[in-house]
Amino acid sequence: MYVGYARTSTVEQQAGHEAQLRDLQSQGCEKVFSEQVSSVNAKRTELERAVEFVREGDILVVTRLDRLARSVGDLLQxxxxxxxxxxxxxxxxxxxxxxxxxxxLLLNLVGAIAQFEREIMIARQREGIAKAKAQHKFRGRAPTARRKTSDVVSMHRAGKKPTDIAKALGVGRSSVYRILAEAA
Known part of the structure; x- marks a missing residue:
């Protein structure tokens, strides 16, 4: 049995979603699992249902690799x-x-090439950062919590709890504790 899986990241991608459904049906998919959810942060419940649904001898069909997997590791899993x-x-x-x-073989090659490309990109990124640091052009991310030191200290003196301070200022609770320890 052919079982299809279609996914778009947002509801606004209706045309792409409909195209996937059309392509899956034209391939003879008897059952199609479909969802409109980002693959980055959200749980893909329909993908889980599709994987649970398929039985020995079935074929899971997707239109494109990026509709199925978030990464090479995700694909392999x-x-x-x-x-x-x-x-x-x-x-x-x-x-x-x-x-x-x-x-x-092709799937393994595609996965290996994607992994290789990712590792090359990371190596280039590291080289660029090292070069920028050597030229004193790279300082890293601006410390957001430390810029709010005076607010953290004044809110703590006013009786606010560290968790409440962290929520109010949009910083991590550990940052609040670190700032208070340094201020003491």
Missing amino acids: IVSRLEAKKVGLKILDMAIDTTSPTGR
């Missing part, structure tokens, strides 16, 4: 869960079908 259930994965835009040895 999802694929591992599917493999444990003897379920295949088909990614339409890449023509990858993990029910064949070639499809599994």
Whole structure:
């Protein structure tokens, strides 16, 4: 059985959502799980339902890799869960079908290349930061809590609790404790 999964990040992406549903139905998906939720922070309940729903011999179909996984690690975890259930994965835009040895190879290659690209990007970022630090152009993120030292101290003297101070000023509670310790 072909089981589809469609996802867009926002409700405003209705055309993209409808296109995914259309493509999944044209591939013969008998059941489609669909959600409109960001993959970054939100829990993808329909993806979980789809993975729980599929049975041995089924194929989970997605239109694009980024509709399924947040990262290479996330992809590998999802694929591992599917493999444990003897379920295949088909990614339409890449023509990858993990029910064949070639499809599994392609998926591993794509995952390895994505991981490689990420590591190269991080290495370049580190080099850039090191160079900027050497030229005294990189100072890091401005310390937001330390700029509010006088507010933290005055609110504490007025009888406010550290948790309330942190909420009121939008800083971490540990920052409030650190500022109060330094002020003492």
